[in-house]
Amino acid sequence: MSxxxxxxxxxxxxxxxxxxxxxAFEGLARRLGLASxxxxxxxxxxxxxxxxRGEVVGLVGESGCGKSTLARIVAGIRPPTSGxxxxxxxxxxxxxxxxAIAAKLRTQMIFQDPYASLNPRMRVSDIIAEAPxxxxxxxxxxxxxxxxxxxxxxxxxxxxxRYPHQFSGGQRQRVVIARALAVSPExxxxxxxxxxxDVSIQAQVLxxxxxxxxxxxxxYLFISHDLGVVHHVSDRVVIMYLGxxxxxxxxxxxxxxxxxxxxxxxxxxTPRIAPGQREFSPISGEMPSPSNPPSGCHFHPRCPHAMPVxxxxxxxxxxxxxxxxxxxxxxxxPSTLEQEIPQ
Amino acid sequence: xxxxxxxxxxxxxxxxxxxxxxxxxxxxxxxxxAGVVRAVDGVSFDVxPGRILGLVGESGSGKSQTxxxxxxxxxxxxxxxxxxxxFEGRDITHLPERAMRRLRGNRIAMVFQDPMMTLNPVLTxxxxxxxxxxxxxxxxxxxxxxxxxxxxxxxxxxAPAERLDAYPxxxxxxxxxxxxxxxxxxxxxxxxxxDEPTTxxxxxxxxxxxxxxxxxxxxQGTAVIWISHDLAVVSALADDIAVMYAGRIVERGPxxxxxxxxxxxxxxxxxxxVASQNQRGQRLRQIxxxxxxxxxxxxxxxxxxxxxxxxxxxxxxxxESTVAPGHHLRCFHPQP
Amino acid sequence: xxxxxxxxxxxxxxxxxxRQAFAKVARSKSALAGLVVLGLIILxxxxxxxxxxxxxxDLVQLDIMDSSLAPGSKASAGFTYLLGSDPQGRDMLSxxxxxxxxxxxxxxxxAIIACIAGATLGxxxxxxxxxxxxxxxxxxxxxxxxxxxxxxLMILAVLGKGVGNVMLALVLVEWAYYARVARASxxxxxxxxxxxxxxxxxxxxxxVVMRHLLPNCLPPLIVIATMxxxxxxxxxxxxxxxxxGVPVTEPSLGLLISNGYTDMMxxxxxxxxxxxxxxLVTIVAINLxxxxxxxxxxxxxLQ
Numbered sequence: 001m002s003x004x005x006x007x008x009x010x011x012x013x014x015x016x017x018x019x020x021x022x023x024a025f026e027g028l029a030r031r032l033g034l035a036s037x038x039x040x041x042x043x044x045x046x047x048x049x050x051x052x053r054g055e056v057v058g059l060v061g062e063s064g065c066g067k068s069t070l071a072r073i074v075a076g077i078r079p080p081t082s083g084x085x086x087x088x089x090x091x092x093x094x095x096x097x098x099x100a101i102a103a104k105l106r107t108q109m110i111f112q113d114p115y116a117s118l119n120p121r122m123r124v125s126d127i128i129a130e131a132p133x134x135x136x137x138x139x140x141x142x143x144x145x146x147x148x149x150x151x152x153x154x155x156x157x158x159x160x161x162r163y164p165h166q167f168s169g170g171q172r173q174r175v176v177i178a179r180a181l182a183v184s185p186e187x188x189x190x191x192x193x194x195x196x197x198d199v200s201i202q203a204q205v206l207x208x209x210x211x212x213x214x215x216x217x218x219x220y221l222f223i224s225h226d227l228g229v230v231h232h233v234s235d236r237v238v239i240m241y242l243g244x245x246x247x248x249x250x251x252x253x254x255x256x257x258x259x260x261x262x263x264x265x266x267x268x269x270t271p272r273i274a275p276g277q278r279e280f281s282p283i284s285g286e287m288p289s290p291s292n293p294p295s296g297c298h299f300h301p302r303c304p305h306a307m308p309v310x311x312x313x314x315x316x317x318x319x320x321x322x323x324x325x326x327x328x329x330x331x332x333x334p335s336t337l338e339q340e341i342p343q
Numbered sequence: 344x345x346x347x348x349x350x351x352x353x354x355x356x357x358x359x360x361x362x363x364x365x366x367x368x369x370x371x372x373x374x375x376x377a378g379v380v381r382a383v384d385g386v387s388f389d390v391x392p393g394r395i396l397g398l399v400g401e402s403g404s405g406k407s408q409t410x411x412x413x414x415x416x417x418x419x420x421x422x423x424x425x426x427x428x429x430f431e432g433r434d435i436t437h438l439p440e441r442a443m444r445r446l447r448g449n450r451i452a453m454v455f456q457d458p459m460m461t462l463n464p465v466l467t468x469x470x471x472x473x474x475x476x477x478x479x480x481x482x483x484x485x486x487x488x489x490x491x492x493x494x495x496x497x498x499x500x501x502a503p504a505e506r507l508d509a510y511p512x513x514x515x516x517x518x519x520x521x522x523x524x525x526x527x528x529x530x531x532x533x534x535x536x537x538d539e540p541t542t543x544x545x546x547x548x549x550x551x552x553x554x555x556x557x558x559x560x561x562x563q564g565t566a567v568i569w570i571s572h573d574l575a576v577v578s579a580l581a582d583d584i585a586v587m588y589a590g591r592i593v594e595r596g597p598x599x600x601x602x603x604x605x606x607x608x609x610x611x612x613x614x615x616x617v618a619s620q621n622q623r624g625q626r627l628r629q630i631x632x633x634x635x636x637x638x639x640x641x642x643x644x645x646x647x648x649x650x651x652x653x654x655x656x657x658x659x660x661x662x663e664s665t666v667a668p669g670h671h672l673r674c675f676h677p678q679p
Numbered sequence: 680x681x682x683x684x685x686x687x688x689x690x691x692x693x694x695x696x697x698r699q700a701f702a703k704v705a706r707s708k709s710a711l712a713g714l715v716v717l718g719l720i721i722l723x724x725x726x727x728x729x730x731x732x733x734x735x736x737d738l739v740q741l742d743i744m745d746s747s748l749a750p751g752s753k754a755s756a757g758f759t760y761l762l763g764s765d766p767q768g769r770d771m772l773s774x775x776x777x778x779x780x781x782x783x784x785x786x787x788x789x790a791i792i793a794c795i796a797g798a799t800l801g802x803x804x805x806x807x808x809x810x811x812x813x814x815x816x817x818x819x820x821x822x823x824x825x826x827x828x829x830x831x832l833m834i835l836a837v838l839g840k841g842v843g844n845v846m847l848a849l850v851l852v853e854w855a856y857y858a859r860v861a862r863a864s865x866x867x868x869x870x871x872x873x874x875x876x877x878x879x880x881x882x883x884x885x886x887v888v889m890r891h892l893l894p895n896c897l898p899p900l901i902v903i904a905t906m907x908x909x910x911x912x913x914x915x916x917x918x919x920x921x922x923x924g925v926p927v928t929e930p931s932l933g934l935l936i937s938n939g940y941t942d943m944m945x946x947x948x949x950x951x952x953x954x955x956x957x958x959l960v961t962i963v964a965i966n967l968x969x970x971x972x973x974x975x976x977x978x979x980x981l982q
Contacts (some may be wrong), residue, residue: 062546062547063545075879077875077879104880108880109876109879113872116871116872116873117872119877119894122890130880130890131877131880131881134883162694163694163695163696168634183880199573199616199617200616202616203616203617203618203629203630204629206627210624210626211626225545225546227546228575231619232621232624252623266546269547269550270575271549271575271576271580272575273575273602274579282550282551284551287515287545287548
């Protein structure tokens with residue numbers, strides 16, 4: 001990981017806290033014992049992710065892990081509570097005016113729900129042309145611009161006067177991609193872009209992603225809960241659990257030698273197409289709620305190898321092999337463990 | 344990541360026992376403004392006790408409507424217009440509603456994708472279970488409560504006695520689905536129809552639910568129809584697989600056979616398009632074109648427009664043929 | 680990469696959601712009947728000057744000798760009082776046509792103004808959030824906790840009679856409904872992904888509200904507006920009936936009903952009856968259309 005060339009996209013120690021604003025008289029109610037203090041929800045806890053230019057980083061995690069929140073923060077839709085987002089090495093928050101807009105346009109987002117991510121009352125041509133028109137990115141006729149944008153994602157340009165509800169789910173997702181590409185981004189943050197689509201359409205749209213990456217030299221942050229898809233498209237994989245990064249490594253490495261017990265469980269429990277049934281041996285316990293996370297390592301209540309230290313100290317993310325980092329106390333040498341246990 | 348096949352599990356009910364459910368040429372049509380939608384168009388299959396049938400298909404394939412048809416849940420103007428459904432030797436195709444209600448929840452149970460379709464948000468879990476029990480059997484409240492606790496424990500809900508007074512919103516999604524399964528299993532039904540019950544759940548929770556269902560079905564000898572679009576889930580769970588496309592079953596047979604030697608081009612395409620079945624970094628094998636509109640299906644094989652092996656013969660609807668014992672196909676050009 | 684074609688048989692033209700909604704409304708027979716009746720009423724009101732045998736506001740044309748004549752009687756001027764005449768000697772038919780015009784003008788006008796004002800405040804409340812929202816919504820709650828007639832009467836008692844004052848009173852009474860509905864709708868839409876996409880594309884905030892948020896919050900507002908028109912018309916009729924609405928020389932339907940109220944007992948039914956019938960038919964027609972519109976624009980059935 002060279003520090004000299006800035007990453008295309010980087011999140012540095014990003015945290016996101018959701019705190020309910022204090023209601024009127026809440027202080028009084030609390031003193032009278034009628035109300036308990038509102039606990040802030042920590043959706044993200046000092047998460048750092050680096051995406052190098054031209055890379056595809058796969059982000060995997062289950063509900064409550066904060067991946068959607070992280071996606072919106074790095075895409076510039078929402079500011080983090082603390083930490084910073086850097087685009088080409090420059091902090092997003094420090095930019096202003098035209099520079100800020102340019103930086104925002106560099107990172108575009110593809111959403112999960114193809115039905116909700118298009119304005120139902122706008123024609124497809126307006127949907128695609130709106131932002132480029134506003135930011136002066138269209139050279140020549142707007143109609144040609146829209147045609148090219150649609151063709152790039154495999155849609156017939158003669159349908160550009162239609163409304164979103166006249167398209168199928170897969171086609172709508174292509175419109176979403178065309179809209180994102182219309183502002184010539186360099187990084188695409190894809191939040192479960194194919195999960196809502198039929199299997200046969202998923203393959204088409206995934207192929208589209210792979211083709212576009214080559215043709216336009218794009219960089220992806222690809223979020224998915226489907227490990228098979230992540231394995232197929234990613235160069236590197238980051239695993240998240242309840243607001244923290246628990247493991248990250250190059251794709252083949254993490255699938256062959258998963259280090260963190262959560263990663264191991266995920267890989268073991270993901271059903272695969274294999275002739276012959278299997279016996280399931282799932283890990284116990286429910287996903288804890290982000291508003292009441294377990295102390296120390298978030299995974300310890302469900303971990304088959306939990307030790308006393310896991311309950312009190314959150315393990316740091318450390319290298320276990322070149323390019324492979326994991327946050328688990330099992331990796332740490334016994335001597336260092338004794339220093340960590342609080343007295 | 345192309346996995347090696349795993350060994351089959353040893354405890355499975357023999358397929359030769361009298362089938363719990365026999366469906367023959369089931370047709371369910373919905374009249375709409377755009378024309379008659381043939382949601383289920385001549386579907387036939389058997390499910391034996393203790394066996395799990397995976398009904399696989401994409402949206403619009405008719406898999407959910409097949410489940411609803413069996414349970415008599417098709418609302419007018421839609422209707423079952425043809426074929427027969429024989430459950431435990433009894434023809435229930437056009438059973439009057441009163442008789443159907445005695446079967447539902449008792450001998451045939453259904454689990455939906457959204458557990459809130461089963462659970463009333465203003466009633467406690469205990470009320471749900473006790474009510475269901477007392478609807479079909481004369482038991483006292485205390486006896487019903489005891490059995491409710493047992494049912495919750497059987498699906499892996501910790502401290503069931505305390506959870507009886509809880510409301511659905513106090514449970515997580517996975518727990519709610521387990522409660523729905525517990526309700527389904529209360530009367531030890533002969534048949535459970537599960538419509539995508541784990542699609543909305545996380546992988547780790549899904550694994551737990553699959554585990555519970557597999558264990559309970561084997562223990563009680565319940566026949567299960569597991570409807571899903573996810574071939575991987577079905578492959579791990581089901582004894583038999585039936586693949587549906589545009590309202591028809593295009594291929595069915597033992598899960599091993601269908602997954603290892605898929606004969607229908609659609610099944611092949613479906614398996615081939617799953618990411619884990621392809622080489623990393625290569626383009627995925629994809630089925631070209633789009634799913635058909637059910638209101639105007641072409642005559643003959645509905646998959647014709649997207650099939651690489653279609654010929655003029657495919658303009659006639661293929662009848663069901665046999666490629667191997669128990670392995671049936673609707674295709675003029677089975678793939679070796 | 681080859682372009683994807685639509686499956687055979689797809690509709691050839693673009694179909695705007697508005698056009699779809701209109702088609703769905705027209706499909707219900709009662710709503711269609713309501714639309715037709717409403718259309719006729721509006722035409723009658725607009726072309727009242729051409730249809731009416733007499734201009735009831737022109738005091739020169741009225742003949743006090745012709746007062747309270749039964750339907751079918753002949754006027755001194757020569758034409759027939761098809762629906763009779765009122766105590767001032769006005770031809771009932773003409774008075775009704777012109778009165779319809781006023782009732783519709785006041786009703787529709789106040790609904791539109793209240794809608795614009797209320798919806799703006801509601802959208803601002805939803806987008807601004809925090810204290811602005813809290814303040815505006817408490818104002819709304821305050822407004823809605825008073826009976827509308829009471830508020831309208833108080834305002835008119837202070838301002839005096841007149842068409843303009845009546846409209847002002849109605850607007851002040853009605854804006855709160857729109858604000859509440861607009862805010863609720865905007866809160867739902869605000870967290871939708873297409874709004875996030877617009878923000879990701881650096882679309883300026885005012886444009887996000889006007890071009891993305893507002894059009895998608897319109898359906899419930901349109902339904903409310905339709906029902907509110909009916910309500911405004913009947914509220915204005917009530918106020919005029921009570922003597923605090925439009926001036927005596929330019930009567931609306933409500934005032935016409937009020938004029939003939941006392942004559943009902945002496946058998947001169949036509950003075951109140953026909954304006955009352957006109958009012959009833961108008962409101963029922965609006966409600967039929969509004970009911971159907973509400974079903975059609977229900978977001979759950981829209982998808």
